[in-house]
Amino acid sequence: GLLEPWIDLKCPGILLFLIGISGNFYHHFLLSKLRTKGSKDYKVPKRGLFELVICPHYLFEILGFLGISLISQTLYSFSTTLGTALYLMGRSYAAKRWYISKFEDFPKE
Numbered sequence: 001g002l003l004e005p006w007i008d009l010k011c012p013g014i015l016l017f018l019i020g021i022s023g024n025f026y027h028h029f030l031l032s033k034l035r036t037k038g039s040k041d042y043k044v045p046k047r048g049l050f051e052l053v054i055c056p057h058y059l060f061e062i063l064g065f066l067g068i069s070l071i072s073q074t075l076y077s078f079s080t081t082l083g084t085a086l087y088l089m090g091r092s093y094a095a096k097r098w099y100i101s102k103f104e105d106f107p108k109e
Helices: 010-032 056-072 075-102
Strands: none
Touching: 010 056, 056 075
16 A cells, blocks of 8 residues: 655665675675684684775675665665664674774774
């Protein structure tokens, strides 16, 4: 019983979702390669967008959710995307504080 959206955003939404899911997968792959087998130490990620963003896998996850929101164009999907973005922004801030506390050479900005 919902009205059709004024603008069809399915194609940009699908593209954004694919970019988001691919970037998320790639950065999780980079994280998985940081430790050698049996190692328990933690290293600061350096490749991909880790030089620019604390948690690029979170950024790409938000982009994936935004893509879903553009595809469905409902208040529910936009609310879920907003909630997810706020949650992941908080997690990213906590990760930054943890990096700064554990690694002396980690840039504060």
